[in-house]
Amino acid sequence: MKQSILFDLDDTLIYCNKYFNLVLDQFADLMTEWFAPLAATRESIIDKHTEIDIAGVKIFGFQFDHFPRSFVDTYRYFGDLLGRPGSKDEEKRLWELGMSVYDHEVEPYPFMEETLETLTLQGHRLHLYTGGDPAIQRRKIERMNLERFFQDRIYVRVHKNTDALKEILREGRFDADRTWMIGNSLRTDVLPAVECGIHAIHMKREQEWTYNLLTIETPPRGALLTLTALSEVPPAIDDYLGIAKEPGV
Structure with missing residues (x-):
């Protein structure tokens, strides 16, 4: 048969996931550095990113730019929430970090x-x-x-x-x-x-x-x-x- x-x-x-998790850890490190002085915890940053990430997949599917976009959207969310001025350079850094997940070697x-x-x-x-x-x-x-x-x-x-x-x-x-x-x-x-x-x-x-x-x-x-x-x-x-x-x- x-x-x-x-x-x-x-x-x-x-x-696949292990490389996304590595980049996500780097994202959380950066966000904690920028927003911890304003009372944002690493856990709250990861939780909000997960929420934004999943919501985006439901709308956009698995488009290549969805992951870096979720980093920028999370950054903007905490900036608005905590009154921290946004920075184009910081957004660019997060975007490039998100895109870097596609540079990893393919491992079976x-x-x-x-x-x-x-x-x-x-x-x-x-x-x-x-x-x-x-x-x-x-x-x-x-x-x-x-x-x-x-x-x-x-x-x-x-x-x-x-x-x-x-x-x-x-x-x-x-x-x-x-x-x-x-x-x-x-x-x-x-x-x-x-x-x-x-x-x-x-x-x-x-x-x-x-x-x-x-x-x-x-x-x-x-x-x-x-x-x-x-x-x-x-x-x-x-x-x-x-x-x-x-x-x-």
Whole structure:
């Protein structure tokens, strides 16, 4: 039973959140230096940034300039709140800091190559479905030479949600009973997969963005698995298909 398997990219196949967290720590350091004398705490700065960041994603999706914009918006919020005059130089510094997250090297998760090779050799058809700016995501894909596994079956969306996944499944004429979505985000990977009636594997990560966390209440039509390592994916799919082929299942 050959399957169609859609993989997320960031924090599923390659590291992402840890680099955003590093830059966010630098942002919090700067903001604390500037606003702590006016009674702003590091915790309040991070909390407000999280609020602004998530609100922006809901409007703009994963546009490349959303992250640096969230830094500037947070800076302006505290400036207005505490009466501190704004500075174009400081805003420029924050913008450049936010953009620097895209300069980090692309680092694969352990067993990325082996997992994709195993699934390919088993005859499964692999697809890559990622959210973000097309140019930035394509650059990551090229650096990891991922086209050798996914060829032209690569989909990049600024807004990654149930509607986007439905469109991909419809245009590609996927068989829902033989299609899987694998990703770290409960919000943009797992929930859309469940709502589209396909199988889903949640790659649980130690460091997870608040935006990605939610409770899935929709009953799954197919498999809904939680794994922690890519090497677990091929045997998990094999095990599920073995169970699904048993009489009465």
